[in-house]
Amino acid sequence: MRAPQPRPHHRPRTGRALLAGLLAAGTGLVGLVLAGSGTASAGTTAAPNVNVLANGDFSAGNHLSPWTCGPTVTAVNNSATGWDLQGSPAGTDYANCSQSVTVLPNSTYTLTAAVQGSYVFAGVTGTGGTDPSVWSSDSGWNNLTSTFTTGASTTSVSVWFHGWYGQAPFTVDKVSLVGPGTGTSPSPSGTVIVDPTPSNTSPKPTPTVSEGTTGPASPSPSASPTAPPRKHLLTGYWQDFYNGATPQRISDVPAAYDIIAVAFADATSTQGGISFTLDPTLSSKLGGYTEAQFKADIAAKRAAGKKVIVSVGGQNGTVSVSNSTAAANFADSAYGLIQQYGFDGIDIDLENGVNATYMSQALHSLAAKVGSGFVLTMAPETIGMQSTGGEYFKLALATKDILTIVNMQYYNSGAMLGCDGGVYSQGTENFLTGLACIQLQGGLRPDQVGLGVPASTSAAGGGYVSPSVVNNALDCLAAGTNCGSFKPSRTWPTIGGAMTWSTNWDATAGNQIANTVGSHLHAMP
Incomplete structure (x- = not known):
């Protein structure tokens, strides 16, 4: 049923169907802080820029809602730094977390997260445009940040972060997604936090930016991270x-x-x-x-x-x-x-x-x-x-x-x-x-x-x-x-x-x- 096409060696020919779609975009969560600006449609009042992500500082403690996390992700209360999120990758579990966030179409948002640990990944899927994904391999505290613009019909996105196969536990804090919203912020602070230093004693070091568009060449795990899936x-x-x-x-x-x-x-x-x-x-x-x-x-x-x-x-x-x-x-x-x-x-x-x-x-x-x-x-x-x-x-x-x-x-x-x-x-x-x-x-x-x-x-x-x-x-x-x-x-x-x-x-x-x-x-x- 196919028209012959030249192919090298014994390899099969083309003229064929493409593969199925699963899957979806990135997984897990990296402490994120998103800050951004949006554009309003002609004839409308521009929505104020707010943090549209909830419980980004994990102050709710063991109640991680509305984050959806894997079994190896927990909230830890450090006496010196307050509540943080900790992921402990094990086997094929990458310690994933994600949160569905309401956004406005044709608007710009910025994601930022304070993270610590080797190979911490963060990103956003379902943007209707180019989905951002950044990572860090800095053992000290640093910020991950990325900006994206939503599509013409996008009303929600998934913010995610995760660790990596065979790597040590990682920590996330002060996650925000900032851009046009309803005028109020669901986070306890209601403000964009770029410096992950908590308000209590023994502050974390001032972060340095460490980001990339793709993950490191190593490791090469046997199973992929489970990311918040796209619908189509x-x-x-x-x-x-x-x-x-x-x-x-x-x-x-x-x-x-x-x-x-x-x-x-x-x-x-x-x-x-x-x-x-x-x-x-x-x-x-x-x-x-x-x-x-x-x-x-x-x-x-x-x-x-x-x-x-x-x-x-x-x-x-x-x-x-x-x-x-x-x-x-x-x-x-x-x-x-x-x-x-x-x-x-x-x-x-x-x-x-x-x-x-x-x-x-x-x-x-x-x-x-x-x-x-x-x-x-x-x-x-x-x-x-x-x-x-x-x-x-x-x-x-x-x-x-x-x-x-x-x-x-x-x-x-x-x-x-x-x-x-x-x-x-x-x-x-x-x-x-x-x-x-x-x-x-x-x-x-x-x-x-x-x-x-x-x-x-x-x-x-x-x-x-x-x-x-x-x-x-x-x-x-x-x-x-x-x-x-x-x-x-x-x-x-x-x-x-x-x-x-x-x-x-x-x-x-x-x-x-x-x-x-x-x-x-x-x-x-």
Whole structure:
């Protein structure tokens, strides 16, 4: 069903769907203080700048509400400094905390936090624009600070902070998010605190600024931080080979991509086994790209709240899981790659057949090994999701308890049946909405259904639609607006998102998917 495209060695071809969207943006919390200014719409009175974040100095003690924190986060009362928040990363727990904060659209806010400890991360997700993420590795007290502007329809964001795998406990204090608000501050002080020095004796040292846009190259953990998730995710496949699309390092992938699927893993001589190595041709095109740099880029993306997974399959993928032994080999080898490279999970893009029984067995075993934060996406061809009796649809339903998103490939398929029995041609909005409707009515949760589209006409043999059509289809499914001639009988406001093949082809086409579809997804309620 695909137009052949030249590929190096034995690697699978493109013309494929992008991965599912999970996940979401950063995790945890770093003591934050946000201060900022906003812009008012024409004809309105500008709202005053206030601290819109509650309990940022943790003076409520053991009552951390409205912060939502992991089990290894506590409030500690230091006799010299007063109440602080302390996180103690352990195993795959990064000591995460987050708080949902009401904000105004088209307004500027500044986040600041007094932090202490090696590898403390802080950020904001759901801004409707560029989500900030900063970090510090200073063992002394210092401030993290970052400024962002909300999107045209953004009314709430998630402020978060967390530590890092295998690192010592960290401390957070004096967190504020300052910008246009109702005129009153929910924090006990009601003012912006830039100096973390408490008002009691034995003050903390005057802080120094220590910030960055991405996390450190090390460590490389085996599980990613659990961040406050976005409601609608953009997934993009990253090509570990060169076929004419723009060669990229993982660090080159735009921040709009919430999930990055590394394509592809290779089959080994062991039944069900997979492996992964960077393609030397790609490395050459990039002027040298080492495994160490690749791992560091993955760690930095994860520190910024993104999910990076390894994709299995592709047009020429030959991985077969058809018995219990193969299922065990698949789970073991996939877990080895996740540990080796720091992936968050796996993408299943097997286009030459799948056995729902044994692949489900393998994926549940893998999920149990990885634990919290495991990401599972799928990118079936359209034919695989036409009926709940198909093996791919059965696999999706069998793994619904651990499934992040299914980004079906809405391309390279010609005309297909929609949920209303109508026949729709690829490359149209009706094709997107009519076929998504089958999955939505077939048992998947709305957040598990994404629209997989090619990034350009060069990325697939057929089925390309402009980013504006993708946005219209998302609006139709979520709110019943901007529909084509087919309009579903109901709406699914929590529709999962979109995926594209590939981030490389998107870069070649001017990053239209990242800029147009990504910004639209992140601004959706």
